[in-house]
Amino acid sequence: MTGTDTATVAGSPPSTTSGAPTRGERLLEVVQRQGAFAVLVLVVAAASIASPGFATVGNVTSVLVGNAYPALLALGMTFVIISGGIDLSVGSVFALGGVLAAYGAGHGGPIVAIILPIAVCTAFGLVQGLLVARAGMAPFIVTLAGLLGARGLLQAISHEGQNTYQVPAGSWFAAIGAGTWVPVVTVIVLFALGALLLQRTPFGHNVFAVGGNANAATLLGVPVRRTRTLVYVLSAGLAGVAGTLNAARLTSGVTEIGIGYELTAIAVTVIGGTLLAGGAGSVLGTAAGVLLLAVIQNLIGHYISQYGSSASAAVNGAFLAVVVLLQTYLSRARRIT
């Protein structure tokens, strides 16, 4: 992200190519933007034909519900990565949000259970954002410290993980995450709002501008520092929301949760066509990436259940490698043509 070489190779956004795009260039751009979606359609179609158990209502809902809340981490990550940063803290902040929500539900009622985690997580994101944007520290290391710090905070609240706070029975807080369709609809709505925020608002345009070329953005009068700060606030806030909803669903503040979620969120975002160099990406692509990995995991779990999680990890890693290689070559091809 600071490397001049990598930035010019992988990070040139489509808009910098001079003149009108040729048909080949447009095709490449479509492949990059919609590649994850196309593969998703292919995999779903193939799985529906080959495996009779795949396209059932029960299986589809289990895929959707099982991946609903962690998907919100990828939504926030999309903004951060487009702005040219990275957020390693989301897994810990997700867990912190869950513990705070369950604590709040038990100690102050449903309203506290919603406000407390979101306020704390947003403040956490603000600190990280200020360290990145104002103090000029590398996002990777600030959020690495955030990963440790949020987990430490969580353990301090839960007495070193000994206390698992429960949402009191009968609290309406549990209802906001219960059922089959409530989580799915919540997440779809948040993704739609995220897409609008990124594509249709000045803030979204600023995120692209900052990630594409921070110096040029400064010269154009884009509030670079504010934008940078806000993407970390947004990311941590969404992680807090996801943790809160997850705690409502589980009716408890599980402490040993969210470990490694940040890596999945990054992988999914990159697979969805967002360039890690910043300046290009889309919320819809990330949604396709989330679903793609979820479907693959579901299929692997179905066929080789003995090695389920390990095999899907292996496939996910290979998939990520293929996608980034393709992306790099596509970007380079576009520069040459």
Place this chain on the structure above:
Amino acid sequence: MTELSVGQQRVRWVGWLRDYGVYAGLVVLLAVDTALNPGFLASSDLRVQTFQLVPTLLVSLGMATVIATEGIDLSVGAVIALAAALLPLYLGYNAGLAIAVCLAGGLLAGLVNGLMVAISRVQPIVATLAMMIGLRGIAVIFNGNQAKPVLDPTLGALGLNSVLGVPIMAWLALVVVLAVVFLVRRTTFGQHMLAVGDNRTASRLAGLPVRRVLLTVYLISGVLAAAAGVLLVGHGAEADPANQGLNIELAAITAVVVGGTPLSGGRIRVVGTVAGALFMQLLSATLIQHDVPNSYAQILEAVIICVAVYAARDRGAR
């Protein structure tokens, strides 16, 4: 740039913190420890510390060379898992062969990382992230999804025995430290490594073998991680690819950064990295000894990382 006297004083202070902060921290920590517990430097405790330190130290040294080229290697923990999976498969033949296979596995992982970074120009963080996610999955499948006891005398000796009162592990670490110091200070490769990390484009234009340099640092990181994996298995007498080396990449990056190597490349501090690893190890040991809860230890670690990076930051800006 604008404030002169105050700014310069600040720069000098921050620069001092960057260059000597880790040593000062180490001295303070040792002083506090011996003051609170005069038996702290007793050999038995030091031995335990050494066994925990050395694998992380080896990984940190590889990480430092990668970071010097403005890269990062997240896959080191997965390489340890690979080593843990490969060892039991070949121990039946010969311990030497099994270790050689593990190191070769580490080299192979480093080769794939290096090819992706050097030839395909994928960003290091995502190239090694793919390896990190995928390789551990493969390693767990190799090993049949369970921890296996490893009762081999050679490996046990590597992991536990001492020569001249010092654990074999520590001798190994000393050799690796000296080798890396030599590499960085006395070879053309070391100069090239720093040049590539400082400015890749300029290095290429100057005719330096940029790709070969990048490939080599990932090979170094891979083989050192595999060696750390062999030591971990030997010391624990158990091969557990699902858990061994988990989060070691974070510990290694922390050691490198606390040791004063900036993430922005072009600089490496080998002895600083050793001190950084030692400092973090000693800090966690001290906190555990005085029953400080894990939560506060983690928060303290986060603060130390931030201070170290803040101090190292000016270097990158200039």
